[in-house]
Amino acid sequence: MDLASLEAFLAIADSGSFSGAGARLHLTQPAVSKRIAALEAQLGRRLFDRIGREVALTEAGHALLPRARRILSELDDTRRALDNLDARIDGRLSLATSHHIGLHRLPPLLRVFSRAHPGAALDLRFVDSEQAWAQVLHGQAELALTTLGPAAAPLRTVPVWDDPLEFVVAPDHPLAARGEVGLDELARHPAVLPDADTFTHRIVAGHFAAAGLAPTLRMTTNAMETLKMLASVGLAWTVLPHTMLDAQTTVLRVPGLRLARQLGHVTHAGRTLSNAARAFLAVLDGATG
Structure with missing residues (x-):
């Protein structure tokens, strides 16, 4: 299966629309539609029902969803492991955080991190704490700064x-x-x-x-x-x-x-942290130590 088409499939499933997926992937809506059409043709199954502006997963789409997440998560983990062979900190860091932490705790950390590592690309998502946990769990975010609740494997929490x-x-x-x-x-x-x-x-x-x-x-x-x-x-x-x-x-x-x-950071115990994520955690430790 084409990985770009799988990325488009997940983006639609998460955003609920082709236009939302296009905005997330920086693609036009026709380009997203073309990727989904190619994936559906390859699988021989319709993945979405389109009723007006509404988009809903079909039975085949629901079956593909967890497998697509797992495939792309493994790919991201492999990329991070290979990137970590190089000591440079210039990769992408996907960070999910609550609005409160983003406004009241995060700014000085971002200032120090961006000045120390200007080559790192930051993908910052402002969501509720519970959504941030879910994004780390499903591999959509590498790291989360949130309110901490009861931890359960495979998520790992560290109070800050x-x-x-x-x-x-x-x-x-x-x-x-x-x-x-x-x-x-x-x-x-x-x-x-x-x-x-x-x-x-x-x-x-x-x-x-x-x-x-x-x-x-x-x-x-x-x-x-x-x-x-x-x-x-x-x-x-x-x-x-x-x-x-x-x-x-x-x-x-x-x-x-x-x-x-308790506020702190959440990571996935079974996934490799990128050099950028490790560098951000070092900044966090330095600011709170």
Whole structure:
């Protein structure tokens, strides 16, 4: 099978459209269509159903998907292993990171890395932490900087930053004048939190559940900046990292409770790290050591 056609197949499956695949591969939509037509002709199977602008995998497409990921992942791993025979750091580093880390932790690291290794090509993806883990698992990203959750093979996690969290409200929120509140009081007021399947939500919900309570959710969003805005206008209370605290919000102390999450990097234990990835981890170690 032609590897370029397999890359186009995966790009369509991941993006959900031929145009999205073209943007990802820097190809025109007709060029992507031509690759898929060639692959379908070679396999003798239709891989996508096209209904208007909607694109869906056929049964044959679903069967090919994990195998295509495995083939291209093995190829990437082989390329990295061969590139590592040369000590130069000028390959591509695919790095997935959460928006919060990208804004509040990553900039100084990127500055040092890009100045030390100008020949390295950085493929930077801003996604939710859980999506970043999935990209490393499936070989779409070599390295991820995210909120850390329970690790499971073959993923390997290394804590880098302890990220304390605080309950916050708007300065004119009814709870703001109290300063110190209990979880039962918080449960009686609306909250805005990250989605239920995120590591941060599980941390918060776990403390409420341990007390036999549950937050009263008004809405959820995974963008920390949006959570801060919603809390700052008095819509609800939320939980924010220390790095985001300012005069727009008031911190609420909950006696006997300390919220924190671990931030760090995620790699695949069964795949070879490129020289560029090793160099980035060295920068990370130097900045936090």
